[in-house]
Amino acid sequence: MIRIFKIAFRNLMRYKRRTLLTSLLITLGLLMVILFSGLAGSFKAMMVGQITDSNLAQMQIHKKGYVSSIDTMPLHLTLNAKAYKTVEKILKENPDVSAYAPRIKLSAMLSNFAETTNVRLNAIDPEKEIKVCPNVSERMKFSADQSPDILLKQGEIIIPKKLAAGMNIKIGDPVVLVANNKDGSVNGLNFMVSGIIESVLGPQGKEGYMHIEDAQSLLRMEKPEVIEIALRVKEFNRLDAVYADLENALSTYKNKKGKPAFEIHTWEELSPFSNISKMIDFMAITMKLIMMAIVLISILNVMMMSVYERVREIGTMSAIGTSPGKIMGLFLAEGLSLGLISVLSGNIIGIIGIYILNIYKIRFSFGRMDNLLLSPTISFSELFWVSATVLLVSVFASLQPAHKASKMEPVDALGHV
């Protein structure tokens, strides 16, 4: 076997320029895929991390029908204390759920005593919220003496950055919130701005934050009610499995009309970024297909030329008794060696490229999110699969020329001019 690869390698080196050019082409294709996978994968992971760890959470549970009317932030589709306890019991029984947090979503009028504007608010239990969205504080800017772990206390509000800039509101300023409750009556409370939050992509990305008990007071909820239960799983790659388990468990609870009482959604169903994520995946597959086409065409071309140029040599091999299988093996080894050389160089240059991109991080803006830093990474498994694909396609591309060589009649091949 070693001897076959040795002969194959020497045959490749017979035509150094051709081998170099073909290898360079495949290396470039591989480099393109590695860099794109590194950049796109990191971008996707960063965006998904931003969305799930600092805003939406990985999954959300609502009263049935809430998500379809989420734009109006309806206050009548709430989960009462009994429903909340039911969901809480299901979540506690599931070993894959690591944390959950109640939320109330509301729309209110915010006034700084000079101007008034509309604001969408996410009322949270700070201690539970930080467990569900551990990076939420990274988007927030607080006064110097406030710890990001506490997020906010009762009587405090965190407002969106653009709104604060537009209304010239600073941390420590007093504001008034006026909101309609579900019966239509209006209530207002005073708050102190304790922080400013940067926007993030998605429908809930421009919300301010307030304490859940303040929201219950503002909305005059006589008994504790929540609109949304955000949750986090222990292992993100088990998200779909946990979702299926929870959906199954929640579906057993029906409302008075005999229809499901709850609905559960993953972040993908709640964020428009899931479509961008799918596009990125599609583009990555397209890049891989282009690379496969490059490998297929270039190796097929080189191997076909190699067979045509060495007809007499094949005739000699066959005449002195080399079996058709071994002749085929020699040419397959040649194609595989060409792929292997390209894979090695492509991987080395690709990893160096990723390393350089990590030194000079790419700064970019996405939607309302500014100063995002992209640090591309590529997993060993991704490298392995891309490399394995190139090698497999190399062998596949060599099959037809190798088969042709093995089928040559020695008498015809020896007489070839």
Next chain:
Amino acid sequence: MALVQIENVSKFYQTGEVQVKALQDVNLSIDEASFVSFVGPSGSGKTTMLNLIGCLDKPTEGRIFVDGEQIDAFNRRQRAAFRGTTLGFIFQAFNLFPVLTTFENIEYPLVMIKNESSSKRKEMVLKVLESVGMLDQKDKFPDQISGGQKQRIAVARALVTRPKLVLADEPTANLDKKAALNVIRLMRSMRDEFKTTFIFSTHDPGVMEEAEIIHTLEDGKLLDRKQNQEEKK
């Protein structure tokens, strides 16, 4: 005892609508350890005869026995295996593999066909290299040695597997007169050393005189069998 037995062999080729009769009703036998030449003008059927004996081609009619095996009945794989174990080939254009050294060229059949161990291969290759007087050229590539030396390496490659029969189609056609005679004499001395039967084709009168038995072919027919004086002695 006959190593090669040819019975009523004919070989026809179809080129377009024309049928070419390359060999017609040939009968002949060749003994073990003999040194035989086929002579005749171009197109007389010398190469066809060697191709049929060498299991490279099949006759249209008739039967061919080599070493007791009816080789015309073999399938493709059997023919390849038979060539590897029983036959050796020497070609007019030497046909050495340019990417292999002279040592590796000779070693090739032992690696690819015989699957001999590394130490055994080395021993066999060095012995045959010494026999053909090319031991000092063992690390050179074919493009670093002369035509006569290349043909010596080709003789060594043909003999390294200890075949019963070596077939050489015009082995001296690409060599000057001196080198041609050297190669033919080397082949004969190898026959003496290894007791291998050599069958070669030539149209060079100087070379054909070196053969012990000369078969003359013309228009695909075997005309004559001449036994040289040297063999009679």
